[in-house]
Amino acid sequence: MITWDQFTERLQDRFADLPSIEILLFEVGVIVAGILTYRFLAARIEHVRGHLLLIALGMFLVEFFTGPMWTNQHLGPWAYVYSDVSWILTIGWTVLISLSIYVVDRVLRAKEPWQRYVLFLLIITPVTIVSDGLVRGLGIRESSPETAAAAGSAMFPIIDVPVAGLYYVPVVMTLVYSFYRHWLPAIEPGAVTTGRLPLLNRLLLTTVAVVLFEVVVEPMATNQGFPAWSYVFHDITVIMTGLWVLIVTGSTLAVDRVLHTTDVRLKFAAYLTLITLIAAPIEAWFIQNGYRVYGPSATADFIGLRTVILDLPIEVLAAIPLYLSLxxxxxxxxxxSVDRSLGFRAREAGEQARLAPSVAPPVAGQP
Structure with a gap:
């Protein structure tokens, strides 16, 4: 928790912390790379703005709620959106992700969803680790003490990046990739109606998603006081994981039943609202009874505002729908639930599709 004086002091420090020449060149390079990537994709891909915005939004959501896991510094006061979440870095990650997807969809031309997903991870993981080494080498990014402790001491030589990135990066990129692919029908016309998997499969998928999230945020908050037998990996416990799986699955099923003909965007908002209403008091109870303990790096950025009824830090309440979105x-x-065949659609194909209706079919008996 920080006071108003501490907040203003941080603000003054940020404006006094001007970037070095090397970091300024890095920022310019990222912006130029973003412009060139947009022009490159715009010449080849339909609806490129929508694609890039979806990727950037997914990455921003991850950066926003995982902010306490590291410090992004020395970029200059103009480079930050909230706390140390930087739009410069968001553009950089968006460039890397979008170009990786382009290679998978248009160069390798993978068709099956699992093929595209695996190829994407095989490309983006080493690229991200090397890029992380670059921003660390420039002094832009540092891991929080909790993140460094969770990652361990093993480091990649030369780039000085934790070897733990081999599982952190795929987890983060899986969440961003799925968010992007899920919302593609909003920008790509002609999505087909698809069926849904049986309940057991959905429970399994929800379990995977919750575990992925818990792996990501492990350095931010720890689960304590649960029976020893319930822990499966570090502080991940089947009790809390199972509870969140039941809440998410039950809530989505209830919304689907009541709003089965509703627009997907309204339905998604209903998912977030219902689950947040259920999860917020449970999270507050866990915190107040010592089962969920947020680390110093997370609580250091709490501004002190708490909900009136639940006495829950406002940052925790805001993080719940962000996490649920992913x-x-x-x-x-x-x-x-969505058409998984959608992806980067070649501009030439789109132009042909638009021109096709304007060509009148031949009439029998006419030359």
Missing amino acids: VISFVRYWDG
Whole structure:
């Protein structure tokens, strides 16, 4: 928790912390790369703005609620959106992700969803690790003490990046990738109606999504006081994981039953609203009874505002729908709720499709 004086002091420090020449060149390079990537994709891909916005939004959601896991510094006061979440870095990650998807969809031309997903991870993981080494080398990014402790001491030589990135990066990119793919029908016309997997499969997918999230946020909050037998990996416990799986699955099923003909965007908002209403008091109870403990790096950024009824830090309340957006998108994409054949569609194909209706079919008996 920080006071108003501490907040203003941080603000003054940020404006006094001007970037070095190397970091300024890095920022210019990222912006130029973003412009060139847009022009490159715009010449080849339909609806490129929508694609890039979806990727950027998914990455921003991850950066927003995982902000306490590291410090992004020395970029200059103009480079930040909230706390140390930087739009410069968001553009950089968007460039890397979009170009990786382009290679998978248009160069390798993978068709099956699982093929595209695996190829994407094989490309983006080493690229992200090397890029992380670059921003660390420039002094832009540092891991929080909790993140460094969770990642361990093993480091990649030369780039000085934790080897733990080999599982952190795929987890984060899986959530971003699924969010992007899930919302593609909003920008790509002609999406087909698809069926959904049986309940057991959805439960399994939700479990995977919740575990992925818990792996990501492990350095931010720990689960304590649960029976020893319930822990499966570090502080991940089947009790809490199972509870969130039941809440997410039950809530989405209830919304689907009541709003089965409603627009997907309104339905998604209903998912987030219902689950947040259920999850917020449970999370507050866990915190107040010592089962969920947020680390110093997370609580240091709490501004002190708390909800009136639940006495829950406002940052925790805000993080719940952000986290759920990624989890629900993952489940809905992989359970068949959306058309998984959509992707980067070649501009030439789109132009041919638009021109086709204007060509009148031949009439019998006429030359």
